[in-house]
Amino acid sequence: MKVSIIIPCYNEEDVLNTFYERINNVSKELIDYELEFLFINDGSKDKTEKIIEELNKKDSRVKLFSFSRNFGHQAAVSCGIHNCCSDIAVIIDADLQDPPEIIPDMIKMYEDIKCPIIYGKRVSRKGETFFKKLTASIFYRLINLLSEVKFPVDTGDFRLIDRNVIETYKSFGENPKYIRGLISWTGFEQKAFEYEREARAAGHTKYTFKKMLKLALTGILSFSVKPLKISLFLGTLAIFTALSFSVRVFYLYLFNPDKLVKGYASAIIIILFMGGFQLLSLSVISEYLANIFNEIKKRPEYILKKTIK
Ligand code: UDP
Ligand code: MG
Numbered sequence: 608m609k610v611s612i613i614i615p616c617y618n619e620e621d622v623l624n625t626f627y628e629r630i631n632n633v634s635k636e637l638i639d640y641e642l643e644f645l646f647i648n649d650g651s652k653d654k655t656e657k658i659i660e661e662l663n664k665k666d667s668r669v670k671l672f673s674f675s676r677n678f679g680h681q682a683a684v685s686c687g688i689h690n691c692c693s694d695i696a697v698i699i700d701a702d703l704q705d706p707p708e709i710i711p712d713m714i715k716m717y718e719d720i721k722c723p724i725i726y727g728k729r730v731s732r733k734g735e736t737f738f739k740k741l742t743a744s745i746f747y748r749l750i751n752l753l754s755e756v757k758f759p760v761d762t763g764d765f766r767l768i769d770r771n772v773i774e775t776y777k778s779f780g781e782n783p784k785y786i787r788g789l790i791s792w793t794g795f796e797q798k799a800f801e802y803e804r805e806a807r808a809a810g811h812t813k814y815t816f817k818k819m820l821k822l823a824l825t826g827i828l829s830f831s832v833k834p835l836k837i838s839l840f841l842g843t844l845a846i847f848t849a850l851s852f853s854v855r856v857f858y859l860y861l862f863n864p865d866k867l868v869k870g871y872a873s874a875i876i877i878i879l880f881m882g883g884f885q886l887l888s889l890s891v892i893s894e895y896l897a898n899i900f901n902e903i904k905k906r907p908e909y910i911l912k913k914t915i916k
Pocket of ligand 1: 614615616617618619649677678679680681683699700701702704811812813814
């Protein structure tokens with residue numbers, strides 16, 4: 608059986624050699640399998656590309672796909688899935704947070720139960736800030752609340768997928784992609800493989816707050832139109848509040864004018880509320896519009912400048 612390991616890398620010069628050593632050790636347990644390591648260099652500015660080229664010279668299982676610039680983690684994983692020609696693929700981060708040593712157990716689980724998707728579920732996350740854990744936890748629950756498709760919580764892209772899932776994934780043309788969502792969306796059966804997430808082996812996170820926010824927005828906007836419905840609901844609520852308020856003011860004006868507060872406080876509150884709400888709804892609509900705009904241009908998800916197989 609052929610197994611591809613997909614490794615997205617962005618400025619990972621500090622960990623790549625250690626990663627290779629560990630995955631190479633793991634491969635000794637997998638001698639019955641034909642392995643390939645697809646390293647995707649996502650426009651790194653450090654020696655990432657050079658290190659992968661060196662690894663390729665000494666080990667022909669190492670392949671390099673190098674982007675012309677930084678297209679983002681999801682695009683890098685996509686490139687790996689598009690280019691693997693194996694029976695199963697395992698997506699894993701380069702920073703050793705997801706220990707490669709558990710890959711043989713995942714493969715064994717796949718062979719035992721023949722489940723097409725086996726996703727890594729983090730039972731603990733070492734070396735991550737409270738903020739990261741909190742935002743991640745809120746995000747996974749929020750997306751499940753909004754989306755019609757249910758996604759497993761506390762999972763990243765660390766997972767094993769089989770040929771059927773790979774081929775189905777290749778047919779997805781949308782851009783940008785929220786990969787773990789799309790894989791769940793296929794409807795193929797999925798099972799969790801629980802593991803302890805380690806701290807990053809070296810270097811620092813390449814997922815800046817901005818990139819995290821972008822991923823979260825892609826996830827929510829591509830799997831739910833509920834934000835549009837929520838703004839409709841809130842808009843209606845705001846109009847009713849404003850209407851009831853005017854009825855009250857009119858009533859007081861007719862029957863109890865002394866009680867009518869002189870001043871603009873209430874009017875200002877309503878104006879601010881309505882104004883704020885309109886801006887919020889507009890921004891929700893513009894996010895969808897921006898996504899449609901990007902889709903319509905049909906630009907490629909990533910551009911390869913170098914490939915070494
Ligand atoms: N990564 C990437 N492109 C990016 C950001 C990250 O290919 O623009 C890779 C990175 O090299 C790593 C994986 O995606 O292999 C996960 O990134 P990181 O570990 O920095 O994220 P975190 O674990 O902190 O969420
Ligand atoms: Mg990491």
